[in-house]
Amino acid sequence: MAKANIPTYDICSLVMGKPTQEDVVVARFPEYLAAHSDIHFPHRHSFYHLALFTSGSGTHTIDFERFPVKPGQLYFMVPGQVHGWYFEGKVDGYVINVSAGFFNVFLKDADYIERFPFLSGVAAEGVVELTATALREVTRIFEEMLQEVATNQPFNMDMLRLLMLELFIRVGRSTQQGAIRQDMLHNNLLLRNFRKLVEQHYMQLRLPKDYAAMLYVTPNYLNAFCQHMLGKSAGEVIRDRVLLEAKRLLVNADTNISAIAYQLNFADNSYFTKFFRKYAGVTPEEFRKNIV
Incomplete structure (x- = not known):
């Protein structure tokens, strides 16, 4: 239950x-x-x-x-x-x-x-x-x-x-290890701006190229940059934010899973379930039952 x-x-x-x-x-x-x-x-x-x-x-x-x-x-x-x-x-x-x-x-x-x-x-x-x-x-x-x-x-x-x-x-x-170099300041600013854009648009925009365009960089550069700074690609950053929101929404026992899939802009409940199970390791139903 x-x-x-x-x-x-x-x-x-x-x-x-x-x-x-x-x-x-x-x-x-x-x-x-x-x-x-x-x-x-x-x-x-x-x-x-x-x-x-x-x-x-x-x-x-x-x-x-x-x-x-x-x-x-x-x-x-x-x-x-x-x-x-x-x-x-x-x-x-x-x-x-x-x-x-x-x-x-x-x-x-x-x-x-x-x-x-x-x-x-x-x-x-x-x-x-x-x-x-x-x-x-x-x-x-x-x-x-x-x-x-x-x-x-x-x-x-x-x-x-x-x-x-x-x-x-x-x-x-x-x-902070050592002196803050100008390139580090630039990298931190770019990362902060990317994360802010993801926070604002992850419900609708799921592709790195969409964010790269808003940041005036190429998709390849954005992916390489995220890999260097975070150890993961830009696509993974976006995916992780969607997954986190899915987990937060699943906590709400009054919202059915189909409604959550729709809110997160998935084509259907089946696609959402496959996405969640692939990256969370459990189905949405199993995750909801195990919340403590």
Whole structure:
């Protein structure tokens, strides 16, 4: 029997008893878990969600990929991603929830934070193993943010924005090997633009040549570029996004599989089932039954 739909939480429902905090929530992990013991798992958010583990074990699933929980890990999740955690014993660390528009009043470039690879929306890229030095720096930032929330001083929201940007930059530095060359900046920009286009058009456009035209490159170049940057072709990037959306839609027990096939622009249910079984390893029905 299919399970219930995955709920979506907005930031206002997880405010830790501080109703004035509509754009950002900062908390210690045990307190966050205690305050929201009724959160359903798995679930998704309409905001950015960060979790730093300083102790504990278990597993954390993001968009149906499972990762082992261990100290020194920092998880970044973007709005819409499905996730759930399954802990073994007690865990400690920190949690930040931040609205998608939190930085809009502060940054001239609305796409600035998308430059950080851990905010790409790709599950594996959102899991960062911090070095001992980076962990100390990040922990210090979390503690400063907690103090800022507790004291409620003038300009505290701006200070929280500054601390959050420092967090992103320090994590970005810790994961970036060597100096950033101009060609690396170009490659990162092209990759980010390709992924953004896929996110916007994957329902209708399934061929690399469609995206290559919008990026003003050849299909061969785009495929070679993706192979170099990601270890997969442009076609696989598009296919993986379609497959992820199929999995997200299959969570909804009230939507039949034929309707999902139609929504994803497949010619018929049979073609969708063949596609899903080929790349997910199970049929849509089997996947739906095994969702936990």
